[in-house]
Amino acid sequence: xxxxxxxxxxxxxxxxxxxxxxxxxxxxxTLGRKLEEQGFDKASVVLGQFLLLKKDTDMFSDWLKDASxxxxxxxxxxxxxxxxxxDAFL
Amino acid sequence: xxxxxxxxxxxKSRLKSDLVAHNVALPPAASKKEIYVELHLKHIDQRNAADxxxxxxxxxxxxxxxxxxxDHTEIPDPRTLTDDELKAALLHHGVKAGPIVGTTRAVYxxxxxxxxxxxxxxxxxxxxxxxxxxxxxxxxxxxVEEEEQKADGxxxVEESVCTESEKQTAEQTDLAKQExxxxxxxxxxxxxxxxxxxxxxxxxxxxxxxxxxxxxxxNSRNAVKSSERSRSRCKEIPVGISRASSVxxxxxxxxxxxxxxxxxxxxGCSSFSSQAFSITQMVKEMESRSLISxxxxxxxxxxxxxxxxxxxxxxxxxxxxxxxxxxVYYTPQDSPHKWGAQPPQEPMKDIIKEIFPETGTTPTxxxxxxxxxxxxxxxxxxxxxxxxxxxxxxxxxxxEMERRRVPIRIQILVFLIMACIxxxxxxxxxxxxxxxxDSLNQGFxxxxxxxxxxxxxxxxxxxxxx
Numbered sequence: 001x002x003x004x005x006x007x008x009x010x011x012x013x014x015x016x017x018x019x020x021x022x023x024x025x026x027x028x029x030t031l032g033r034k035l036e037e038q039g040f041d042k043a044s045v046v047l048g049q050f051l052l053l054k055k056d057t058d059m060f061s062d063w064l065k066d067a068s069x070x071x072x073x074x075x076x077x078x079x080x081x082x083x084x085x086x087d088a089f090l
Numbered sequence: 091x092x093x094x095x096x097x098x099x100x101x102k103s104r105l106k107s108d109l110v111a112h113n114v115a116l117p118p119a120a121s122k123k124e125i126y127v128e129l130h131l132k133h134i135d136q137r138n139a140a141d142x143x144x145x146x147x148x149x150x151x152x153x154x155x156x157x158x159x160x161d162h163t164e165i166p167d168p169r170t171l172t173d174d175e176l177k178a179a180l181l182h183h184g185v186k187a188g189p190i191v192g193t194t195r196a197v198y199x200x201x202x203x204x205x206x207x208x209x210x211x212x213x214x215x216x217x218x219x220x221x222x223x224x225x226x227x228x229x230x231x232x233x234v235e236e237e238e239q240k241a242d243g244x245x246x247v248e249e250s251v252c253t254e255s256e257k258q259t260a261e262q263t264d265l266a267k268q269e270x271x272x273x274x275x276x277x278x279x280x281x282x283x284x285x286x287x288x289x290x291x292x293x294x295x296x297x298x299x300x301x302x303x304x305x306x307x308x309n310s311r312n313a314v315k316s317s318e319r320s321r322s323r324c325k326e327i328p329v330g331i332s333r334a335s336s337v338x339x340x341x342x343x344x345x346x347x348x349x350x351x352x353x354x355x356x357x358g359c360s361s362f363s364s365q366a367f368s369i370t371q372m373v374k375e376m377e378s379r380s381l382i383s384x385x386x387x388x389x390x391x392x393x394x395x396x397x398x399x400x401x402x403x404x405x406x407x408x409x410x411x412x413x414x415x416x417x418v419y420y421t422p423q424d425s426p427h428k429w430g431a432q433p434p435q436e437p438m439k440d441i442i443k444e445i446f447p448e449t450g451t452t453p454t455x456x457x458x459x460x461x462x463x464x465x466x467x468x469x470x471x472x473x474x475x476x477x478x479x480x481x482x483x484x485x486x487x488x489x490e491m492e493r494r495r496v497p498i499r500i501q502i503l504v505f506l507i508m509a510c511i512x513x514x515x516x517x518x519x520x521x522x523x524x525x526x527x528d529s530l531n532q533g534f535x536x537x538x539x540x541x542x543x544x545x546x547x548x549x550x551x552x553x554x555x556x
Contacts, residue, residue: 052189053197063197 008077011043012084019043026070026077046047057083059062168199168206176202 004012008025016023022032024043040046053059060082061075070078168176173190176198180187183205187198 047195052188052191054186054196059197059201062200063194065202066196 004080005077006082006083011081012088015089016043016047016085021046024078025081026074027068028074031068031070031074038067041069046078047082047085050079050086055083055086168202180205 005025007023011019011023011025020032021027021035021040021043022029024046025066027035027046035041035046040049049063050060053063057076057079060079061070061072064070064075064078065072134246168179173195177187177190179202180198183202185201185205188194190198444481
């Protein structure tokens with residue numbers, strides 16, 4: 001990904017703390033609601049899933065597509081943002 | 091899959107066969123029906139339930155089944171595996187799975203499924219490939235067996251139908267097998283015997299032209315049989331048989347069939363007509379070889395009429411009729427077909443040979459030649475440079491700037507010139523200033539002088555008036 005969104009930079013720029021799941025880049029209101037219905041209410045819970053999948057961005061985006069109905073761009077953006085966050089803070 | 095009845099209502103033997111069909115170990119022979127029912131419920135109904143649960147799962151067991159053969163390992167539906175088994179299965183495919191928990195399981199199942207599918211669609215790797223091939227071969231063999239079985243079955247049926255089947259049945263079936271295997275040769279890829287039954291008619295329709303072709307060919311080649319031995323190999327032998335058979339029919343039956351004209355008459359008995367037909371066919375075949383020039387339209391018409399007559403009756407019936415008839419019947423059928431099909435192949439081969447003279451013949455008949463190097467493909471001009479790759483706007487801007495910028499030498503030169511001018515001005519300015527100031531001062535001085543003079547004059551005038 002050559003360019004990153006403002007949301008991406010905001011998320012990667014600081015510890016996520018208790019940010020809602022919609023703070024993840026690629027996750028808007030609709031996808032956020034769907035994820036919250038499945039118990040993924042915080043960005044950190046999604047991060048947990050990402051870590052369970054061993055930071056495999058492909059599998060994570062597959063999962064995200066299945067779980068929330070995200071399209072590939074959204075899923076990739078979210079995976080990228082979580083990966084960069086992990087690189088920065090883990 | 092048909093709807094399963096309640097196993098309790100099935101007979102014991104049915105239960106047994108079902109269990110055997112599902113690879114379930116049978117209980118001891120003396121056991122009661124309840125045990126069978128129990129086993130049936132346990133093994134077979136469960137599977138059925140699993141099969142019916144969803145659409146996707148209908149596909150998955152298939153995949154798993156196919157997978158079982160090459161690997162000899164049990165890899166059933168990923169959904170039915172435990173977490174550990176799933177992990178092991180993934181590891182078997184070279185995927186290091188993370189923790190398999192509720193939220194990740196679906197992902198890993200999907201991954202496993204994805205890994206299984208490319209295998210069955212044909213991974214191009216040695217061992218698995220070999221297995222795949224052996225599989226397919228088995229299938230073909232099975233098909234062949236099936237065909238033979240079917241052929242046999244048909245033979246038996248026809249036997250009962252046919253009125254004149256007095257001859258040996260054992261020989262019939264034997265010959266039928268031979269014949270079916272012979273007939274299969276041109277259609278190796280699973281054409282079933284019932285298809286074969288109808289093939290001859292279409293072949294016969296094409297026959298006049300093919301016959302003509304063959305005749306012309308014979309003309310041109312001066313009827314050299316030996317040169318075409320490979321082609322007519324399968325033909326010559328049956329012809330011999332048919333000759334013998336015709337003699338047999340003349341002498342043994344004494345039914346007076348030999349003349350071709352009689353065969354045109356519509357006969358009630360199918361076997362009779364088939365005899366007549368086959369003999370005329372054969373006779374014509376022989377005529378066409380010996381008397382090449384005497385191929386007439388009447389001949390062909392006869393043929394066609396024969397064909398039509400033939401088509402009205404089930405062909406198999408005639409085949410099954412008499413073992414000699416079979417050979418007689420099939421030889422003309424097969425041979426014109428081969429004649430029609432093969433001659434065009436001959437020049438093709440020659441052309442290929444002409445084009446690639448250096449390629450040797452391979453047992454498979456597949457030639458692989460080195461591709462010639464392409465210079466300016468498709469006669470387009472050779473492109474040495476490639477179109478500029480897309481660049482970022484920043485670099486574009488910089489380039490634009492660079493293009494517009496004045497060369498640095500000129501800049502320095504201009505700068506020096508400017509500096510010189512300014513210095514010159516500065517240096518000169520002092521003088522000029524002094525000069526100007528002086529001049530100004532002088533000017534003032536002179537004005538003062540004039541005014542003073544004027545004043546004095548005035549005073550002088552005033553004093554003078556006074």
